Amino acid sequence: MLRRLERDDYQDIDSKVYLAGYIGKYGHYLGMEPALIQTELDRIKQTEPTLVATGGISHSRFLLDRYATAATYVVLTAVIVVPMVWMGVRGTLNRDLSHLAPLDATPVAQVDSPESTVNDAARLPSHVALPPPVQEQPLLASMAAFPNLDSSAASKKSSVLAPPAAVETGVGSHNLELSLTSASWVEVTDAAGVRLEYGLLPAGSHKIYQSDKPLDVRIGNVSGASATIDGHPVGLDDFRHANVAHFGVEIRDGKATPTAL
Numbered sequence: 657m658l659r660r661l662e663r664d665d666y667q668d669i670d671s672k673v674y675l676a677g678y679i680g681k682y683g684h685y686l687g688m689e690p691a692l693i694q695t696e697l698d699r700i701k702q703t704e705p706t707l708v709a710t711g712g713i714s715h716s717r718f719l720l721d722r723y724a725t726a727a728t729y730v731v732l733t734a735v736i737v738v739p740m741v742w743m744g745v746r747g748t749l750n751r752d753l754s755h756l757a758p759l760d761a762t763p764v765a766q767v768d769s770p771e772s773t774v775n776d777a778a779r780l781p782s783h784v785a786l787p788p789p790v791q792e793q794p795l796l797a798s799m800a801a802f803p804n805l806d807s808s809a810a811s812k813k814s815s816v817l818a819p820p821a822a823v824e825t826g827v828g829s830h831n832l833e834l835s836l837t838s839a840s841w842v843e844v845t846d847a848a849g850v851r852l853e854y855g856l857l858p859a860g861s862h863k864i865y866q867s868d869k870p871l872d873v874r875i876g877n878v879s880g881a882s883a884t885i886d887g888h889p890v891g892l893d894d895f896r897h898a899n900v901a902h903f904g905v906e907i908r909d910g911k912a913t914p915t916a917l
Contacts, residue, residue, distance in 0.1 A: 657669070661678060666700060675700065676697050676700070679693065679697060821862070822864050823862065824863075824864045825863060825864070825865050825866070826846075826852045826865050827867070828867040829866075829868055830866065830867060830868060830886055830905070831866055831886055832844065832864070832865040832867070832873065832885055832905060833884045833885075834863050834864075834865070834875070834883050835861070836857055836858075836860065836862075836881050837859060837860070837880045837882075838877050839856060839857065839859050839877065839880075840856070840857055840876050840878075841857075841875075842854075842855070842857050842874070842876070843874040844865050844873050844874075845871065846867050846869045847871075867905075869907070871904060872904055872917065873904065874900065874901070875892065875900065875901045875902075876899065876900050878896055878901040885912050895914070895916055902917055903915065904916075904917045
């Protein structure tokens with residue numbers, strides 16, 4: 657390798673990539689000036705040949721080659737899927753329309769025209785008399801009384817007006833009575849952490865909670881609720897936050913009173 661570099665014979669060097677490194681290192685080893693080394697490196701530097709276009713392609717041909725495959729899939733999908741969907745929708749509509757009939761359509765009665773009646777009378781012998789025309793009978797409304805309907809209506813009215821029976825929960829000498837005109841979430845917990853009520857109660861609920869311990873009461877949708885403690889009404893608006901009332905029931909000197917929490 658050194659002999660070839662001394663003779664400037666670079667043709668037999670297998671790797672041209674390392675040729676510049678060989679010359680640089682050998683020149684520095686011999687103590688040559690860096691300018692001379694750089695001159696030699698510039699001389700042997702290979703220039704890349706300039707790329708020359710041998711042919712051209714139009715923009716439309718380029719777009720066609722690029723999107724031809726995608727366009728083919730789109731066309732095949734439209735040709736296959738669209739007719740199938742159309743046939744399915746059309747078959748469904750025809751099947752549904754064949755079974756539909758307007759509910760308000762009146763039945764068509766077949767009425768003989770006057771001309772046909774006259775012709776039939778002319779064809780009959782003279783001694784045969786035609787029957788008189790049939791007249792439609794008017795519909796008459798019955799004026800008979802139905803006492804059973806009145807009694808059923810009265811029973812329904814009495815059942816609607818009757819207040820729902822109260823449901824009692826818990827054991828104790830003090831009562832918290834709750835009546836709901838609208839559905840509401842209710843939570844009633846005693847001092848021991850026992851829940852006397854926890855859930856959504858429907859409209860019309862009437863419940864009584866009995867306890868000898870203080871209670872923690874939460875009532876949602878308070879605009880449709882009313883409460884009493886031992887028969888005394890509770891002003892739920894005094895304990896209202898938004899549409900939820902939260903208050904407690906304290907027992908002092910044997911008397912239960914509402915208190916804010």
